[in-house]
Amino acid sequence: MAARPHQFISAPDTGASPLSQEWRVRRRFARRLRLLGLPADLRGWSVLDIGAWHGYFSFECERRGAGRVLAIDRFAWDRFGMEEFLAAHTRLGSRVEYQHLDVHDLDVDAIGQFDLVLLLGVFYHLRNPLAALERIARVTKRLLICETHVLLPFIHERYPLVSFFPGDERAGEQTHDLCGIPTMTALTEMLRFAGFSEVEIAYRPSFRYWKKFVSLVTTRPQSGRGIVHARP
Ligand SMILES: C[S@@+](CC[C@H](N)C(=O)[O-])C[C@H]1O[C@@H](n2cnc3c(N)ncnc32)[C@H](O)[C@@H]1O
Numbered sequence: 001m002a003a004r005p006h007q008f009i010s011a012p013d014t015g016a017s018p019l020s021q022e023w024r025v026r027r028r029f030a031r032r033l034r035l036l037g038l039p040a041d042l043r044g045w046s047v048l049d050i051g052a053w054h055g056y057f058s059f060e061c062e063r064r065g066a067g068r069v070l071a072i073d074r075f076a077w078d079r080f081g082m083e084e085f086l087a088a089h090t091r092l093g094s095r096v097e098y099q100h101l102d103v104h105d106l107d108v109d110a111i112g113q114f115d116l117v118l119l120l121g122v123f124y125h126l127r128n129p130l131a132a133l134e135r136i137a138r139v140t141k142r143l144l145i146c147e148t149h150v151l152l153p154f155i156h157e158r159y160p161l162v163s164f165f166p167g168d169e170r171a172g173e174q175t176h177d178l179c180g181i182p183t184m185t186a187l188t189e190m191l192r193f194a195g196f197s198e199v200e201i202a203y204r205p206s207f208r209y210w211k212k213f214v215s216l217v218t219t220r221p222q223s224g225r226g227i228v229h230a231r232p
Contacts, residue, residue: 029056032120032147033060035147035202035203035225035227036120036145036147036202036227037145037202037227037229038057038060038061038064038116038145039064039116040064041064041065042061042064042065042066042116043064043065043066043067044065044067044115045061045065045066045067045115045116045142046066046067046068046069046070046113046114046115046116046141047061047066047068047069047070047114047115047116047117047118048069048070048072048111048114048116048117048118048139049061049069049070049071049072049118049120050072050073050103050106050117050118050119050122050136051072051073051076051103051119051120051121051122051125052071052072052073052085052098052118053073053076053077053081053084053085054081054084054085054088055071055084055085055088055089055094055096055098056088057118057120058071058094058096058098059088059089059092059094059096061116061118062092062094062095062096066116068097068114069095069096069097070096070097070098070099070111070114071085071096071097071098071099072098072099072100072101072103072106073085073098073100073101074100074101074102074103075125075168075169077100078100085098099111103119103122103126103132103135103136104126104127104128104131104132104135105135106132106135106136106138106139107135108135108138108139111139112139113138113139113140113141114139114140114141115141115142115143116142116143116144116145117136117139117140117143117144117145118144118145119136119144119145119146119147119148120145120146120147121147121148122148123146123148123180123182123187124148124149124165124179124180124181124182125165125167125168125179125180126165126167126180127165127166127167127170127180129162129180129182129190130190130193130194133190133191133194133195134194134195136194137191137194137195137196137232138195140196140230140231140232141232142231142232143229143230143231144191144196144228144229144230144231145202145227145228145229146187146191146227146228146229146230147203147225147226147227148181148182148187148225148226149179149181149223149224149225149226150181150182150183150184150187150204150205150223150224150225150226151163151181151182151183151186151221151223152183152205152208152211152212152215152221152222152223152224153183153212153215153221153222154212154213154215154216154221156183157183157184157185157212158183158185159183159185159186160182160183160185160186160189160190161182161183161185161186162180162181162182162183162186162190163176163178163179163180163181163221164180165178165179165180165181178221178223181221181223184201184204184226187226187228188201188228191228191230195232196230196231196232197231197232198230198231199228199229199230199231200228200229200230201226201227201228202227202228202229203225203226203227204224204226205223205224205225205226206224206225207224208224211223211224
């Protein structure tokens, strides 16, 4: 196994110098990798990366020894993200498989089951999150790692709330600018009701009380990173 994670992620244009942008992006992805709790050795595991976009995590799983890795995406790959993925794929000489596939159309009979399923930064894009989670549960053999923004309202954080989001395709038509962000309670309950029997919170949002205070002052719920490990 190589010693370091892949370093091909391109940086968004923030006006900062390319070097400092790249440094920030690398640092952000390195931190995400630390927090996610991906098994260090994936030899003998198959992996499904849902909403893979640039493929950073698909390629990282391949680097960690996973046998079969399937990356799927739809919205970004239909519009702007496919080139990045394919460029990295070629540069790395990767064997990661890829399919244009909407998570709402995941079909266990068509793609089979995977030891590890990644749902990273995707939940809050979904039009029908519970229906998608039910499909994800069917294709998960051992472990789902779900990382998402979770909702931090000033009060009612412990209730199973999800802000409505019509899906990426119709995001421009909505009347507010929140995605489909669940409270941590909503996320864990939805995973249970979708068919996962063991649901464990791996990471809760940092600066939670500060963000709740901001919610109060701005009267707009804030969000922070949540990571959950779920097993069938
Ligand atoms: C914020 S990006 C996350 C990319 C990557 N997983 C990561 O964590 O860096 C969200 C990705 O989910 C994809 N996505 C959104 N809705 C989807 C859907 N219904 N089915 C499959 N992919 C979807 C988007 O196209 C986009 O590539």
